[in-house]
Amino acid sequence: MFQYMDERYENKDFSQADLRSGELKGCVFTRCLFRGTEMNEIWTAGCQFIECDFGGAAFNASLHTRSAFTNCRFAGANLFVSKWEDCKMTGSDFGGAYLDGITIQGGEWSYTNLRQANLSKQVLKGIRLIEADLSECNLQKADLREADLSGAKLFKAALKGADLRGAKMDRIDYRSFDLTGVRLDLEQAVNVARSYGAKVE
Template sequence: MPISKHIEIWKKGAKEWNKWRDLNPDISPDLSDSNFLSDLYDSEYLYDLPEYNGYNLSNCNLNRVSLRNCVFCDCNFSKSDFHYSDLVDSYCYNCDFSFAQLQVSKIGSAKFQNCNFEGANLSYCSAEETDFSGSKLFATTLNNMSLVKTNFSNTTIEQVRVYGISAWDLNLEGCNQSNIYIEKDHSAITVPTIELAQFIALLVNSSKIRDIIDTITSKVVLILGRFSSDRKKILDQIKNEIQTYGYLPVIFDFDGPENRDVTETIITLASMAKFVIADISSPKSIPQELSHIIPHFPSLPIQPIIEMSQREYGMFEHFERYPWVLDKITYSEEDLKTIVKQIVKNCDKSKN
């Protein structure tokens, strides 16, 4: 049957289209190269946008079609081919894309809400600001996709393949992720999240990334302390002085990421540091921070310092038993330059 005949049946509406599909189960309709906004939709109003409800578009040839600015509700696209198609700014609600082939299609700014992408292939699709909220991506292939500001809120992402993806500023609120596969040459690494997949793939496949991490861990110095106005001034001076020795000082005086508590973030920073400077003057949160760092990082020198007019808090004595906790240094604001020189000497010696 010529493509024009398929289009004629389509224009009769969902009821007639679906009836014809039921009567001709062996026919795979060919709507390729069609524009669903103009070719398949007649309207007397110039700016009227089409809304398609309940159409059976399974096993169709939809290659190179344009669905721009069209609305699809409760439509079945399963096992259809969408290669090189344009779905930008389309809106699909409660639609079935299971086992559909959407490779090399444009889906930026499209909305796929509560849709099923089980077994679908979206390789090489560009998905900037695309909305997959509430959808199901199970055993879906996402290889080489561009995911920028993509909305995966309340989405299930499980057993998907993500080799070569670019993922930036994703919305993953309420997203359930598991078993994310990084595949290359039929080998796979499994990680729990999309964001981690991108990082691990870079780490595994790029010696330059490993060199960067080695550089970071040889330069970063973590500075801990209390951040009241008077104490923060001291820590800033230490930071500025440490920089003159070629180190990269990090003062933890910012809020932790939304999905992690402060202690977890400090542990992450400690794992990247060459040594830690811990100002135990007027302690507040530092006892808890050190209790999570010192016992678990035996190769990380910890240099405690304290303002000369103060005494260490009671429980600190316990930490002094660890060989990698160096002898504490007392200081006054006037001799910080000399103290930093001593800190660097102590920590370099301890590392060697």
């Protein structure tokens, strides 16, 4: 087990490294490579990862608290049963990442690419997902109450049993996904009706 505190790295290649069970506190990584890196059970707290590449990295059972992963790539990464508490993930790309069993508590996930991700039964209450790409996502039975989904793309997303009450849904195309079994509040229901051409008075 290792511990890095307040370290700074730029353009460093950590690819294929064994970083399992380590602790990173207050570290900053800028444009670093973590391709295929073993990061199982790692703990990050207050760290910043800026434009880093985590392609194929393993994050199984890892814990991240108030860390930022901005404009990072997670293509093919394994995030199985990882936990993300109040993290800033703005602009990161999770295309092809394995997210089953992930836990997300609060945080900023705006402008992320989460296309086709499995987020079923996830508690995503209050999370910011502004302009996020959730196309073809599995969000069945997800708790999205009070989340900010303004401008999010929900094309063909599976939302049966999801709870959207209190969520911000500005600039949402309600006709791009199936609303069967989705829990809505009154304001959202009115906006759905209007999107189909109804006149609500």
